[in-house]
Amino acid sequence: MKVKLLCIGKTDAEFIVQGIREYEKRLKHYVSYESVYIPDVKNSKSLTENQQKDKEGELLKSYLKESDFVVLLDERGKDYSSVEFSKFIEKHMISGLKSLVFIIGGPYGFSKDIVELSNAKISLSKMTFSHQMVRMIFVEQLYRAMTIIKGEPYHHQ
Numbered sequence: 001m002k003v004k005l006l007c008i009g010k011t012d013a014e015f016i017v018q019g020i021r022e023y024e025k026r027l028k029h030y031v032s033y034e035s036v037y038i039p040d041v042k043n044s045k046s047l048t049e050n051q052q053k054d055k056e057g058e059l060l061k062s063y064l065k066e067s068d069f070v071v072l073l074d075e076r077g078k079d080y081s082s083v084e085f086s087k088f089i090e091k092h093m094i095s096g097l098k099s100l101v102f103i104i105g106g107p108y109g110f111s112k113d114i115v116e117l118s119n120a121k122i123s124l125s126k127m128t129f130s131h132q133m134v135r136m137i138f139v140e141q142l143y144r145a146m147t148i149i150k151g152e153p154y155h156h157q
Helices: 014-027 049-061 082-094 112-117 131-149
Strands: 002-008 032-038 069-079 099-104 120-123
Touching: 002 049, 002 131, 014 032, 014 131, 032 049, 032 131, 049 112, 069 112, 082 131, 099 131
Parallel strands: 002 032, 002 099, 069 099, 069 120
Antiparallel strands: none
């Protein structure tokens, strides 16, 4: 199974970039993983929130395949503990699924089209984090899930 993370915009903060790189490097030992950074919508200041979400949605859809299992990272999504998240990942790994795609939307969330084509929504926390921080937190949690699945000592209960 391949795991992909789609994000709107680039990560500017170097300390976050370094953290993401570290966990992506670690993930190589467990799963095929790819982060895709989709450029911000041009002239977004002249757009309404819904227009911006719609344009971002069109960009996101161009990176998706019909066979992808799409999971939105959304504050209104289902809460998982790290162990529960690892079970979610493992269930999809053994199901024969080819591609599990997680999406971090833009500053206003997701277009209606993206919400409708998604298969699930997950919340990483009830707290709000910057979109850049969410990228690093997600990659760390994915790495943590892999170590839990393999029974390795990274996660402590």
